[in-house]
Amino acid sequence: MDSLPTGLVTSFPLPVSGTATPGDVVAVSAGSTPGASESCQATVGDDGRWSCGLASLPDGGGVAVRAEARSTGESTGDRVDVLHPPTISGSGVVSTSGAVRGTAFPGARVTVTAETGASCTFPADSNGAWGCVLSGSLPDGRHTVSATQVAGFSTQRSGRSAAVPLAVDRTPPGAPSITTPAPGSSAAAGTPVSFGGSGESGARVTLYAQTPGGTTVVCSAQVVSGAWSCAGVLDGGAYTVSALQRDAAGNVSPGSNPVTLTVAAAAGAAAAPTPSPTRTPAPTPTPSAPAPAAPGAAPPTGPASPGTQERFDAPFTTASAPVVSAAALPGWMRSAGLAVAALLLLVLPARLLAAALARGRAQRERHGAHRGALFGRNRPRSDVSEASALFGEAGAARAAESDTPAVSRSQRFWSIAATGLATVLLVTLSTPVPDAGTYPSVLVAVALAVAAVNAVWVLAGRGLAPHLHLHVPHLVLRPGLLLVVAVAAIGSRVLGLSPALLFALVLGLALGPHAGRVRRGRIAAVQVSAVAALGVLAWLAVGLLGVPSDPASAFVVELVNALALTGIGSAAVMLLPIGGLAGRAIAQWSRWLWAGLSLVVYTVLFALLLPVASLVERGVGILVIVAVAVGFAATSVAVWLWERYVAPALDRSVP
Incomplete structure (x- = not known):
């Protein structure tokens, strides 16, 4: 049998050929349990050559392919890596609020892309199930999506799956109504109680009964021709009944009108205690639609709903809140390594x-x-x-201390403004923003983050200088650091780092040659620590803000994420002990302090950024x-x- 392809096999049929005795029949099979699609046979021609095509092969690394001659029983074999496209669940036009799901090779990373460019990536679990929510420009209406996957046994990506039509609907249905029983009605314990009302056709209504002791699910029903009905049994007690409905796309409505209901205890029996919430294992959420409220939790009654939150996701940054727990210890150890x-x-x-x-x-x-x-x-x-000293800090110090300033105040102001604008634009371009309409808010958030990081850097140094018996140092512009800003931004974009590695420090302080090595190192250490602390505090705040529900909260999330990334990223870059960066001054003062500070900052950086994972995802x-x-x-x-x-x-x- 001829050698099989050395790369990943992503298209079929797979041609298999070889040489054998003319007139003989060669049977080819693949995998451990070959079926009809994993088998083929061919008759050897007069020239001693044969060939046939395997319609399919099982996914995996090193799949065995065997060829056996019928007359002689001689066999040969080879191995090949195989990966089919993932599948997207659903038939016909799939109704969704932006979530998609399907099956893939267990552990593979699946990337789904819409024709608008909106995409999402999610790993398949051990059973091959995956699901994610498309982010970016995906307005309500008809769209098509397809998916690819990358498995652990190969860095190559699979072929693209068949396109699946989606009907995207992010508008939640209106609140259902409960018309029966009437408010204040009574019923007997153990006897089914009939409930009914109106809703959106095609949606599913779930009815909840609430007491001071908790909430339980009573029954659920499909809405047909604008009406629904179901029946449930309740123990004795006083209840407040309300309902939610979820449409075919998974959007959940606000709560219905509440209805009070009294259930009398059965005759001759002691009054039943107030029912406690039903405790059932929490199901694994599927991305096709938000699950209804779990038993034991009161149904939402406000106008907000999960369906309305997805459109306000912050588009630029993707920092996640740090986790400090025993379960997160392996991740922190990996970051430290x-x-x-x-x-x-x-x-x-x-x-x-x-x-x-x-x-x-x-x-x-x-x-x-x-x-x-x-x-x-x-x-x-x-x-x-x-x-x-690559960035001319000594020259800047001499210019700042000279009696005659090199430039006027207005020229200095416009130089700082121009450099700051260039920094904001470069930082913004470090990550693609799929929705062009979000650029204004993104630019404002990044501009505030850049200004805050530079302000903390300058104020930390100027605040410490008098305590070290130095004059308050002059503020200097370091335009040479724009090169570092550009390298970090372009590198993040090219390598696909998510989140991006952001650097934004373009202002500095002119300490002068009389400051000395020790005082320079102390001021640099305080500046790096202050900027890193700003980034860590913003990172901790990410977990407190939650999912944005409106444009204002989305802007706040954007700003906090930008602060976290620029603060931690700038501190990490500044710790490099080269050129005019702060790390060089710290290392010249105390190598042990530089090593300890670098270990802490880089551990936090890798916990937030994990560039190795981003590079591997892109096939490196x-x-x-x-x-x-x-x-x-x-x-x-x-x-x-x-x-x-x-x-x-x-x-x-x-x-």
Whole structure:
């Protein structure tokens, strides 16, 4: 049998061919229990070649394919990775409020996309069931969706499923009414009580009976031609009965009119105690529609409903509230492990590389351009330190302390405004915003977050300076940091990080050369801690706000998410010990403090961001990520060793 494809098989039939004795019959089968679609047979031609097509194969990694000659019994085999498209549940036009569900390969990540660009991603459970709610531009009306999946045994994506038509309806039905029994009626315990009323045709009404001890479900019925009826048995007691209805799309109505009902205890029997809420295991929610209120919880009576909340989801950021519990410990340990790996494989090697490049540049300036880039004598530590200042902080300090300002106040104001606007635009573009109508609120939220992060950075430094016997430092613009803003934004967009890695600090303080290493390090540590604390506080607030129910609450959620991402992301980037970033000043003052602060901030960053998961979802394998990180670390260390030891030795050997 000829070799099978080495990549993921996503289209069928799969051609299988080979060589055998002319005239013989070859039977081909795939999987452990092949059926008709997993089998085929072919007669060997006069040239000794045969071929046939397998209509289907079971999904999985390393699926066995066997070919056996009927006359000789000789067999050969090969293995191939197979993945069909996922399926979307529903027949005909599926009514929904934006939720879709279906089946896929167990553990695979399913991505659903509508023709408008709205999409959602969700992992399939161990049984292959999945479900998610489409977010983005998906107005009410007719739409079509299709789905793909990525399984753990391959980084390739499956083919696209057949398109399924959806009838999107996010408008909740009106409140049903209860017309029978009349308010204040009475009934006997153990005797079925008939209930009835009006509702929206096609919806399903669920009736609840509430007492001071809790709520229980009485009965439910489908609304037919605008009317519904059902019967239920109640124990003795005084009840308030109300109803909810849920339409075919899953939207839940407000509560109906309440009806009081007294149920008398059976003759000769003691009065039954007030019924306690029915306790049933909570079913796993399906994405096709919001489930009705669970027994034991009072039905909602206000006008708001789950169906009205989905359209106000914040479109830009996706930060989730931190979880502090025993169940969340593995996730935090994973984040701490990623933080340690990032420090060892990325941050520290980047520092060595920056120092090596600065050393080489300083040596070339001292000995002339004719000497190679990797050759020259060692420079003093102070020279190398100044040479690695990539963003000109020392120059800014001298300009701020000069008697004659380099620019007027108006020019300075417009420079800050222009740089701030560029920062806001870059940060906003770091993540796609599917609904163009939300751009104004997103821009305002991001602008406020950028302003808050920069204000905290500046105020923290200026507030500490007098306590260290320094004059209040001048505010300086650091336009060179726009490059860092752009790299973080474009990198997040290209790599598909969700949430994005955001950096927004473009203002700084001019401390002057007299500040000294210790005071510079202390001020930098306080600034980083303050910005990180702002991000953590905003992150904690994410869990308190809940799902937005109107444009105002959606804007608040957007702002808090933006604060969390810009605060934690900016602190993490500033901790890099290179150039004019704060991490360099902290490391020069106290390496242990820098290491501890970096471990905490990067752990929080990975708990919030988890870029490895985002990269893997986009098809980048774990081995590729590790290989790139190890390669960067090895290259950086090699360049540093060359500039630190090999180049000086070669230079000394030159007459």
